[in-house]
Amino acid sequence: MKAQGFTTQIVHSDRRLNLESGAVHQPKHQSVLFKYDDVQELVDVFQGRNPSHAYARSSTPSMNALQNLICNMDNGLASVVFSTGMAAISATLLTLLKQGDHILVSHFLFGNTNSFMQQLNQYGIEVSFVDVTDSQHVAEHIKPNTRLLFCETIANPVTQVADVVGLTALCEAHHLLFILDTTMTPAYLFNAKAQGAHLITGSLTKYISGHGNALGGWVTDTGTFDWSTYPNINESYKGADPKLWAITQIKKKGLRDMGGSISSEACHLISVGAETLALRLDRICANALNLAAFFQRHPKVKKVYYPGLPQHPQHQRAASLFKYFGGLMSIDLIEEADPFAFLNSLDLVLNATHLGDNRTLAIPVAPTIYYEMGAARRAEMGVSDNMIRLSIGIEDLDDLIADFNQALDKIA
CATH class of the missing domain: 3.40.640.10 (Type I PLP-dependent aspartate aminotransferase-like (Major domain))
Structure with missing residues (x-):
């Protein structure tokens, strides 16, 4: 059988x-x-x-x-x-x-x-x-x-x-x-x-x-x-x-x-x-790949960290190991941007510390989940002061792009 x-x-x-x-x-x-x-x-x-x-x-x-x-x-x-x-x-x-x-x-x-x-x-x-x-x-x-x-x-x-x-x-x-x-x-x-x-x-x-x-x-x-x-x-x-x-x-x-x-x-x-793991991951990973490409093109985003992008240092390795590239990514805003102001401008995306949720989540990394490590250790790990971690959810892609776009537009 x-x-x-x-x-x-x-x-x-x-x-x-x-x-x-x-x-x-x-x-x-x-x-x-x-x-x-x-x-x-x-x-x-x-x-x-x-x-x-x-x-x-x-x-x-x-x-x-x-x-x-x-x-x-x-x-x-x-x-x-x-x-x-x-x-x-x-x-x-x-x-x-x-x-x-x-x-x-x-x-x-x-x-x-x-x-x-x-x-x-x-x-x-x-x-x-x-x-x-x-x-x-x-x-x-x-x-x-x-x-x-x-x-x-x-x-x-x-x-x-x-x-x-x-x-x-x-x-x-x-x-x-x-x-x-x-x-x-x-x-x-x-x-x-x-x-x-x-x-x-x-x-x-x-x-x-x-x-x-x-x-x-x-x-x-x-x-x-x-x-x-x-x-x-x-x-x-x-x-x-x-x-x-x-x-x-x-x-x-x-x-x-x-x-x-x-x-x-x-x-x-x-x-x-x-029971819905595969269905959710299909949607999450598709959303993540499209959002990574969106951030990559946006002038207010300095760098995107996502294995699905060809520019990622381990992109080929990820492509050989994984069915899709996952739902986690991080972005560095341009240096003059205020990460807190950007996050507070989001309406659909939630400011929360969690991963793998049905909802898209965002959190500033340095002052929260990696705060105890100190600046030197964060620098060794590649965590910048204005890094924002994103856990992509199952929402409609157009709605996610619209929310991130309006928040990025408010950056001077």
Whole structure:
């Protein structure tokens, strides 16, 4: 039988779990506890012989349904969902690393992820920030105690595109774990497993959800890393199948011990939003490409950062990796422009800090999401003082162009 399409699989994901009463969506299971008539069944759940549930911090039917959907989307071995994307990232790294380890992370990481990586130094984990657009530069920073490489497919907000092909080859050659954050390029746009990622992680709040009504994050093990050779797996999680060792440890430590659990309500809202992921991304990416071209031509815009433009330094790489170029872009206004005045002149576009929403959003980067980094660090990352980040939505293109045009016209 021919493999079903991306959206078809998502839309019918829940009902294929043979839900009670013929439901097509997994019901929201709000119970924190789960009882068993035979105490041996409860013991088997605790000891991993029974895949059922004991306590909602670790698992619920609602969490399982969302994990099933995400795992199918990523074509992975197993997935775990968390309360936020940052919970997923921090739990994954804190459960797989120990004092004395060294890791390589992207020099262009999103602000909160960047902040977390710097905090790892306080725990005795050495972190090297590297230029992931150049795998040769990354190779120069590998040490005997290097355990993994972490990067994003497309950086936020300057849109640098990682050298995924080169980084995959590098990780394979040195037996490093390759963790790829695909928040900017979910599975409809990019096949992370096929490109060599061992773990896929990111925010469910953004494109996968789309509506901005629920927080969530995830990690998927693609089943392509040999965990039997990884030194930081706890003996109690070394079951019969080595492929499941890491995801079991991440789930046990990240949910049970660290408590980064997602609610059943959020699972439901994210699952419903995911059904239209492909449809939304078709519209979002088309809008973004057209708006990038519009900004490129406008005399009040000094520079446009978008991988879909031929002038982008990694344009050809992005074209080879992704179905479309995504919905994130940034612009630098001309130097004499007041970014705040421009943003306050927008009527349709919202001034808000979020990405991947159905609505188009704008935010000044330097005084908000990258303020804590300081001017020197921002300059190193290519973030100018008048940079504006845009997350493009699904509105009608003509309406978006009209709104940006009227705001740009007000710049003296």
